[in-house]
Amino acid sequence: MNFKYLSRIACLSALSLMTFSCSEDDTPSSDPSNTSDYRPYHLVIGSSPTGESETYIQGTTVEELNDPNKTFTFNGYGREVPSTRTARLYTSDDGETVYNLNYGGGDIAKYDYISGQNYDLVLTTDIQAVMGTAYPRWTKIDDNYAMLHNVTTENIYENPDEETSPYVRTKATVTLARVDLNTMSVLENTSFEFPYNEDNSGDGIHTFRIDAPVIANGKLYYGVAKRFYDALTGENGTMVYDNVETLVVDYPSLENETTIVSTLAQGSTNGYRTPVAHKDELGDTYQLITSGDASIMKISNGAYDTAYGKFDIKSLLGHNAEANTGWFYVGNGIGYVPVLNTDLGDSASSNWYIVRVDVYNKTAVKMNIPIDLWLRQYQWASVIDGKLYMALASLGGVGNVYIFDPSSTSADGYTTGATLQTGTTDASYIGLF
Structure with a gap:
């Protein structure tokens, strides 16, 4: 599906009714470059929920996001951000710069925002040689730096040259690299073997992915996902977690790798394309469990907080629930x-919703959002004036900018702003950056 192609069809169809100009550079009815008291923000849409996906972006103002009379569309509008699979985007703190990881393309890029759908490509850096793959993941750490990360695995046998040699364990090698966002150059980079658990290694349990790091007290805390390799079949089997684990390295040196573990919860902690761990105003980190039951753990002073235990979100919702993408922290x-x-479907189904959580008091409220949501690829929401702004629309349908008020404990504790159109049956909004 090609949005530009749809735009051309729309132009040709309209010629029988009236004469007008139509091009890929046409702008919406209101001027996105009008004055604003805020930084610019960016709406992003993905064209397909599976496989290769085109990604488009357009800039806007906070005033437009709040305007219920404003309609945003990507039908024939928006700058395409190159991506072999859905682009992984971040913005600078002032909203004037957009950073993209071309997942599958093996490069990172930096764009200056001009206005509307106009973005200038400033720098592109190939990172395949450093990372050893075209498919690393990345996370913006602060306004100056980002982290690239990847894990490769190798099954180890007593004698690699004999097909029937006994299986020993699966070796996981972590590659990390710190990126200077000003120059888009790679600074520190390192590779090391993941500090594996010897008790589980012979059973085929191993780390296969890390993601969504957060900095606390001079260290990076990486969420971890594991797999089970079945040596009898030579295939990956069903992974059954008996704990949660986090990789910890010094920052920015990327040295002294170790892990912290807790058996108070079970599941992965790496997420998908969304922030997973957040440091609060007191310096503690709250980490979402992203497979298994929806729950949150607390990390304090470099270890899982046993006194806090597990914030069991699922038990408060009355049905089986996973939070396998990530979450957004507003404050306090x-x-x-x-x-x-x-209970209603897997992650490919439109059975998602938004839950307000209070990690201090361990409360959870399902928000009353009257549209079917598919949020597997949702990447980002923005905190503006102490409220959370999310671009939410049904897959291939319509929606709104939702503005959540954290001071309200009501399921209706939000307002709606501008209308969002997807324009095609397989498109979804993946973030407001």
Whole structure:
């Protein structure tokens, strides 16, 4: 599906009714470059929920986001951001710069925002040689730096030259690289073997992915996902977690790798394309469990907080639930979590909703959002004036900018702003950056 192609069809169809000009540079009815008291923000849409996906972006103002009479569309409008699979985007703190990881393309890029759908490509850096793959993941750490990360695995046998040699374990090698966002150049980079658990290694349990790091007290805390390799079949089997684990390295040196573990919860902690761990105003980190039951753990002073235990979100919702993407923190212990009702379908189904959580008091409220949501690829929401702004629309349908008020404990504790159109049956909004 090509948005530009749809735009051309629209132009040709309209010629029988009236004479007008139509091009890829046409702008919406209101001027996106009008004056604003705020930084610019960016709406992003993905054209397909599976496989290769075109990604488009357009800039806007806070005033437009709040305007219920404003309609945003990507039908024939928006700058395409190159991506072999859905682009992984971040913005600078002032909104004037957009950063993209071309996942599958093996490069990172930097764009200056001009206005509307106009973005200038400033720098592009190939990172395949450093990372050893075209498919690393990345996370913006602050306004100056980002982290690239990847894990490769190798099954180890007593004698690699004999097909029937006994299986020993699966080796996981972590590659990390710090990126200077000003120059888009790679600074520190390192590779090391993941500090594996010897008790589990012979059973085929191993780390296969890390993601969504957060900095606390001079260290990076990486969420971890594991797999089970079945040596009898030579295939990956069903992974059954008996704990949660986090990789910890010094920052920015990327040295002294170790892990912290807790058996108070079970599941992965790496997420998908969304922030997973957030440091609060007191310096503690709250980490979402992103497989298994929806829950949150607390990390304090470099370890899982046993006194806090597990914040069991699922038990408060009345049905089976996963939060397998990530979550958004507003402040003072309040955040919003995209949650999947697994009683109604898997992550490919439109059975998602937004839950307001209070990590201090361990409360959860399902927000009354009257549209079907598919949020598996949702990447980002923005905190503006102490409220959380999310671009939410049904897959291939319409929606709104939702403005969540963290001071309200009501399921209706939000307002709606501008209308969002997707324009095609397989498109979805993936963030407001």
